[in-house]
Amino acid sequence: xxxxxxxxxxKTRPRKERIDQDRWSQDQVDxxxxxxxxxxxxxxxxxxxxxEPVGRRRKxxxxxxxxxxxxxxxxxxxxxxxxxxxxxxxxxxxLDSTQAWERLQAAADQLAALLAGRQLLVPELAALLSDTAPxxxxxxxxxxxxxxxxxxxxxxxxxxxxAPGRRGLVRCRRCGSGQLRRTACAACGSAACAYCEAxxxxxxxxxxxxxxSSAAPGPAVHNGTAGTPPTEVLxxxxxxxxxxxAAAAALAFVARPPGAGRAEPPRSARAAGVVQAxxxxxxxxxxxxxxxxxxRFLLWxxxxxxxxxxxxxxLADVLExxxxxxxxxxxxxxxxxxxxxxxxxxxxxxxxTLYGGSPERWRQGELMLATTHQLMRFRHAFxxxxxxxxxxxxxxxxxxLAYAAQQACRPYGKFIYLSATPPAELQRxxxxxxxxxxxxxxxxxxxxxPVPMRITMNPVASCLRRGQLPLALxxxxxxxxxxxxxxxxxxxxxxxxxxxxxxxARHLPGISIAGTSSEDTARSEKVxxxxxxxxxxxxxxxxxxxxxxxxxxxxxxxxxxxxxxxxASLVQMSGRAGRAKDDPAGNVxxxxxxxxxxxxxxxxxxxxxxxxxxxxxxxxxx
Numbered sequence: 001x002x003x004x005x006x007x008x009x010x011k012t013r014p015r016k017e018r019i020d021q022d023r024w025s026q027d028q029v030d031x032x033x034x035x036x037x038x039x040x041x042x043x044x045x046x047x048x049x050x051x052e053p054v055g056r057r058r059k060x061x062x063x064x065x066x067x068x069x070x071x072x073x074x075x076x077x078x079x080x081x082x083x084x085x086x087x088x089x090x091x092x093x094x095l096d097s098t099q100a101w102e103r104l105q106a107a108a109d110q111l112a113a114l115l116a117g118r119q120l121l122v123p124e125l126a127a128l129l130s131d132t133a134p135x136x137x138x139x140x141x142x143x144x145x146x147x148x149x150x151x152x153x154x155x156x157x158x159x160x161x162x163a164p165g166r167r168g169l170v171r172c173r174r175c176g177s178g179q180l181r182r183t184a185c186a187a188c189g190s191a192a193c194a195y196c197e198a199x200x201x202x203x204x205x206x207x208x209x210x211x212x213s214s215a216a217p218g219p220a221v222h223n224g225t226a227g228t229p230p231t232e233v234l235x236x237x238x239x240x241x242x243x244x245x246a247a248a249a250a251l252a253f254v255a256r257p258p259g260a261g262r263a264e265p266p267r268s269a270r271a272a273g274v275v276q277a278x279x280x281x282x283x284x285x286x287x288x289x290x291x292x293x294x295x296r297f298l299l300w301x302x303x304x305x306x307x308x309x310x311x312x313x314x315l316a317d318v319l320e321x322x323x324x325x326x327x328x329x330x331x332x333x334x335x336x337x338x339x340x341x342x343x344x345x346x347x348x349x350x351x352x353t354l355y356g357g358s359p360e361r362w363r364q365g366e367l368m369l370a371t372t373h374q375l376m377r378f379r380h381a382f383x384x385x386x387x388x389x390x391x392x393x394x395x396x397x398x399x400x401l402a403y404a405a406q407q408a409c410r411p412y413g414k415f416i417y418l419s420a421t422p423p424a425e426l427q428r429x430x431x432x433x434x435x436x437x438x439x440x441x442x443x444x445x446x447x448x449x450p451v452p453m454r455i456t457m458n459p460v461a462s463c464l465r466r467g468q469l470p471l472a473l474x475x476x477x478x479x480x481x482x483x484x485x486x487x488x489x490x491x492x493x494x495x496x497x498x499x500x501x502x503x504x505a506r507h508l509p510g511i512s513i514a515g516t517s518s519e520d521t522a523r524s525e526k527v528x529x530x531x532x533x534x535x536x537x538x539x540x541x542x543x544x545x546x547x548x549x550x551x552x553x554x555x556x557x558x559x560x561x562x563x564x565x566x567x568a569s570l571v572q573m574s575g576r577a578g579r580a581k582d583d584p585a586g587n588v589x590x591x592x593x594x595x596x597x598x599x600x601x602x603x604x605x606x607x608x609x610x611x612x613x614x615x616x617x618x619x620x621x622x
Contacts, residue, residue, distance in 0.1 A: 107143035112152040112214075116364065117324070117381025119174060119213035119407075121158060121203050124377070128362045144212065151215060158209035159194055172196035174205045175376050176403035198400050199376055201356075213379045237312050240446060242618045246299060246438035247310045253297045253436055254314050254384060254414050293406065294385070296415045298430055301440035302449060302609050303420045303575025304549070308338065310440070311386055312345050314416065319349050319366055323383035326368045326408060328375055330392045332356065333524070334547045335369055342369060372401045378408040385409045386416045391423050391568055392546060420575060421568035421605075442613035446620040447584030449606045450577050452557075452570075452599075455591040460491060460558050464499050473556070473591055474507050477537075480554040480587060481511055486530060487537040488555045488576050492562045494519055494541060500558075501539045508537065515539040545572040551580040554587040560599055561592035570602035 110133055120128065129140060147153040159180070161170050171178050177198035185193030188208035196205040205211070233251065234244055301307045311327070318325045327342070329335055332355040342351040352365035354374040368382070385408055390396065409415060417426070429435035443449070457463070457470040480487050491500055494517040501515035514535045516523045523543070529535045531550050538544075542564075555577045560570065570590070577586030590599050613619050 104143060104146055107140070108146040108150065108152075111140055111143045112147045112150075114362075114364075115153060115212060116214050117378055119211060119379040120377060121174075121205060122210050122212070124203055125212055131362050148215070154213055154215035156211050156213075157207065158205035158211050159196065159207045170194055170207070172199060172205050173211055174202075174404075175199040175400040177400045199373075202373065202376055214381070233313050233317060236316075237309060239309060240306070240442075240444050240618075242440050242442050242446075242613070242616070243306055243310050243444065246301065246440045247313045249436075249438040250297055250299055250310070250416060251313050251317060253295070254317055254416075256295075294409045294413050294415050296417065296435060298417045298419070298422060298426060298435055298437035299440070300422055300427075300430070300437055301418070301420060302443060303572060304443040304579040305420070305440040306444040307388070307418045307420075307440075308341060309444070311416070311418070314384065314386070315342075315346065315367060318384045319346065324366050324368070324381060325384040325386070326370065326375075326378075326382040327351075327386045327388060328370050328372045328405065329388040330372055331547065332371055334388070335371055337547065339369055342367065372405070375401065375404040375408045378404075380410045381408055383410055383413045384416065385413065386418065388418045389546060390417045391419050391421050396423070421571050439612065441609040441616070442618040443579065443584070445581035445584050446613075446618055447578070447581075448610045448613070448619060450574065450586050450588045451606055451610075452574055452588040452590045452603055454595060454599075455589055456593065457558075457591045458593060460493075460496055460500060464496065464503065467503065469503060469507055473589075476587075476589055477504075477508060477556065481508065481536065485552050485554040485583075485586065486533065486550050488544070488550075488553060488573070489537060489539045490545070490555070490557045490573050491539060491541060492559045492564045497539050497541070504537060504539065511536040513537045513539070516543075517541045518543045542569055542573070545569055545576075548576065549579050550576065552583040552586070553577050553579070554589075556589045556591060558591050560590035561594040561596040565598060567598050567601040567605065570598060571605055574602065574606065 114128060114132060115125075125140070144153055144155075148155065156173055158173060159170050160173050169178050170180055172180070175196065175198050177196055179196065179198040180194045181197055182192040182194050184191050185206065185208060187193070187206065190208065194207040199205060234247055237247075239247060299307065299310060301310065315325050315327075327338065329338065335353055335355050339351055339353050346367060349366045351367045351369040352360050352363045354361055354368060354370035356371070356373075372387070385405060387405060405415075419426075422430075426435060430437040455470070455472050455476060457473055463469055477487065477489075489500070489504065491497060497515040497517050501513055505513045512535045514526050514529070514537075516526045516538065517540065520526070526535060526538065527544070527548060530538045553576050555574055557565065557570065557573050559565075565573075574588045577588050578584050579586070590603075592599070610619075
């Protein structure tokens with residue numbers, strides 16, 4: 001019955017509505033002269049309205065259609081937000097008006113288009129309509145009913161299992177979390193109305209709130225490169241040999257039909273890997289029905305390898321086949337940095353950027369660039385979801401964001417994970433052949449990664465108390481200054497930034513030194529000044545361990561033995577050095593009292609990537 005607009009959605013409809021679908025389908029045969037949705041709805045509606053006592057005619061479209069109050073009551077809820085229907089266009093005396101039905105259908109079409117691939121609470125929907133369709137801002141409910149019956153929208157309470165007297169865990173349908181609190185609620189009158197704390201920053205998902213979402217995603221695009229040979233798709237991007245090999249493997253994965261030769265692990269939490277385990281934790285306790293887990297691909301590329309350029313062929317392939325793609329990254333500043341690069345690469349499909357406070361938050365687009373928290377506003381929206389820096393905060397070890405990412409992907413869509421330091425479990429999956437992946441062991445300029453050197457020194461706290469830095473460290477810093485390098489100096493504690501900056505200024509007079517951290521409101525300005533060489537030495541925390549590229553840089557990691565610096569952090573901080581093709585052999589120093597396992601593993605990983613690159617012939621001959 002796909003030709004009647006129901007598609008696969010019809011298979012999951014309640015029995016009463018399936019019977020009505022069959023009646024409508026049969027009408028197309030018995031009454032071809034009518035043969036329209038409007039005709040069928042009018043016939044059913046008039047019949048059922050006649051059975052209602054005078055004065056009690058229903059405001060809704062009929063018992064065969066969705067009664068939002070009843071749906072919410074079935075979950076043990078009753079919200080004033082579900083009342084107040086636009087009776088003016090549905091009153092019995094105008095139901096035979098073609099103009100009224102055309103108005104209602106136009107509103108339903110517009111609402112379904114605005115909500116395509118989205119899931120929003122009622123206040124969010126009101127904000128969307130206020131910005132994009134003001135005429136329907138106060139009269140959307142009747143249109144929503146019609147769109148639901150046509151299989152284009154679905155409704156649910158914000159929390160699942162929230163009915164009084166029901167057993168089992170209560171979970172947020174938007175983020176899958178069970179991190180809930182109860183409080184008195186003015187909306188429903190309950191003295192203990194549950195709401196989700198985990199996704200509170202995006203609006204309160206309450207037990208009495210209504211969550212609206214797109215209900216009928218089409219099939220994911222596949223069988224691709226849109227008729228263009230893969231070599232031509234890759235040729236246009238000017239990739240290095242290592243980048244090209246990895247992009248070709250990822251492109252073959254994206255173009256693979258659903259279920260064809262997937263290298264996927266068993267579905268147990270242990271073997272499924274870190275990301276999959278997090279998704280399953282949210283899925284098991286949530287009644288929100290999910291599509292099959294999308295196939296995954298890990299693009300494991302060293303820092304400075306040019307991951308952004310490697311995803312260009314993948315995005316182009318999906319967009320040229322009429323699909324939608326999402327690139328999600330942990331931080332807003334990375335979104336703002338990537339936006340102009342993607343806009344330049346895809347001028348016909350400029351990216352829509354989504355982050356907290358984004359002016360484009362309600363725009364639709366074929367290419368979306370968002371922070372990971374914004375994924376909670378999407379459902380079955382994208383054919384390709386690319387998660388950048390999956391091992392970074394806040395995505396790493398957050399089941400809410402893993403759940404949201406899977407929700408955002410369309411059924412049988414594809415996932416690409418990007419990381420220079422993937423979690424250990426994903427590394428094991430890749431090594432055992434359970435996860436499709438490609439390694440890029442060399443940077444775009446094809447020179448080896450700088451291997452960290454070790455300096456033994458007392459802890460920073462001790463140096464600050466004595467007001468003195470060790471001579472070996474000071475000499476190394478001076479050599480970097482003399483060769484014209486920009487200096488990253490990483491510390492473990494925000495409280496150490498200012499006194500350490502002052503101490504360094506005493507040992508290195510004559511150069512501009514500054515400090516910054518996550519609490520610094522002028523951080524962006526200082527990083528810009530550091531890039532332009534107005535600042536020569538920048539003392540910072542791990543806030544700058546990723547996503548910052550400064551030509552001709554050296555890196556000094558103080559207290560490198562700290563438990564706050566694990567292998568991944570040390571590799572990422574080391575990756576700030578040697579990124580420029582004019583200065584590929586930058587210096588990296590681990591300064592600490594002890595030589596810890598984390599430091600040894602970081603050095604071993606860097607050396608291992610250099611060996612792989614040399615063995616595969618990717619390194620330039622000196």
